[in-house]
Amino acid sequence: MLETRGLTANYGQFRALFGVDITVAVGECVAIIGANGAGKSTLMRSITGVIGNAPGMVLHRGEPIGALSSAEIMKRGIAMVPEGRRLFPSLTVEENLLVGAHARKVPGPWNLDAVYDLFPILRERRKRPGTALSGGQQQMVAIGRALMSNPELLLCDEISLGLAPVVIRDIYAALPKIRAGGAAIVLVEQDIGRALAVADRVYCMMEGRVTLAARTAEVTRDDIHSAYFGVAA
Numbered sequence: 001m002l003e004t005r006g007l008t009a010n011y012g013q014f015r016a017l018f019g020v021d022i023t024v025a026v027g028e029c030v031a032i033i034g035a036n037g038a039g040k041s042t043l044m045r046s047i048t049g050v051i052g053n054a055p056g057m058v059l060h061r062g063e064p065i066g067a068l069s070s071a072e073i074m075k076r077g078i079a080m081v082p083e084g085r086r087l088f089p090s091l092t093v094e095e096n097l098l099v100g101a102h103a104r105k106v107p108g109p110w111n112l113d114a115v116y117d118l119f120p121i122l123r124e125r126r127k128r129p130g131t132a133l134s135g136g137q138q139q140m141v142a143i144g145r146a147l148m149s150n151p152e153l154l155l156c157d158e159i160s161l162g163l164a165p166v167v168i169r170d171i172y173a174a175l176p177k178i179r180a181g182g183a184a185i186v187l188v189e190q191d192i193g194r195a196l197a198v199a200d201r202v203y204c205m206m207e208g209r210v211t212l213a214a215r216t217a218e219v220t221r222d223d224i225h226s227a228y229f230g231v232a233a
């Protein structure tokens with residue numbers, strides 16, 4: 001459903017991605033792991049059109065989407081939960097969620113009620129400013145906002161970063177329900193254990209390159225260690 005082919009990305013003179021090839025099938029959950037600075041967020045930004053790329057480097061359902069704007073890519077059903085959550089500070093929880101629904105109007109399993117059933121605390125807090133919530137609750141709003149566009153692919157960039165273990169557990173508990181709604185998920189994580197526990201496949205990145213591509217059921221700790229750090233365990 002989504003494919004990158006020899007994807008490169010630059011920030012000015014600095015090259016952040018060197019020929020990245022990944023695929024995501026319909027309904028699949030794919031983890032992308034790697035140390036700080038490996039290029040994970042740059043890969044997400046390239047897929048969602050925040051960073052431009054050459055024709056044919058990103059394909060959605062076989063069609064090149066590299067020349068499209070972020071808004072056009074969202075309309076195709078690719079939604080991102082950005083690193084750092086990025087809520088609209090002047091909007092309430094509910095208004096933040098409704099922004100997601102504006103991005104793409106298609107029928108699907110996700111609407112306000114479904115998001116509130118997924119994260120009941122958000123129903124209680126729906127009239128509060130999004131930024132008045134705890135970090136975990138803000139992360140729930142960011143996920144809910146992305147779901148409101150009924151995406152076929154949800155890109156999650158470090159959704160557990162900086163959150164307490166109990167909160168991470170609640171957020172991870174939502175992932176199977178999101179998949180049950182039909183969305184494929186790309187999970188960018190530094191928490192390798194959590195990512196591997198839910199993903200079908202894993203890519204490891206290091207210094208702008210994919211150093212490992214494997215089924216999670218088949219991957220060993222040593223494989224991960226050498227792909228992550230570049231040296232054998």
Ligand SMILES: Nc1ncnc2c1ncn2[C@@H]1O[C@H](COP(=O)(O)OP(=O)(O)O)[C@@H](O)[C@H]1O
Nearest residue numbers: 011014016034035036037038039040041042043
């Ligand atoms: N806006 C930017 N301008 C310049 N360099 C950047 C920018 N964002 C990221 N980088 C650099 O690109 C590389 C990859 O960063 P990033 O994709 O954020 O990694 P990750 O998400 O895996 O931590 C790093 O060397 C980082 O310093």
Ligand SMILES: [Mg+2]
Nearest residue numbers: 040041042083
């Ligand atoms: Mg990042």
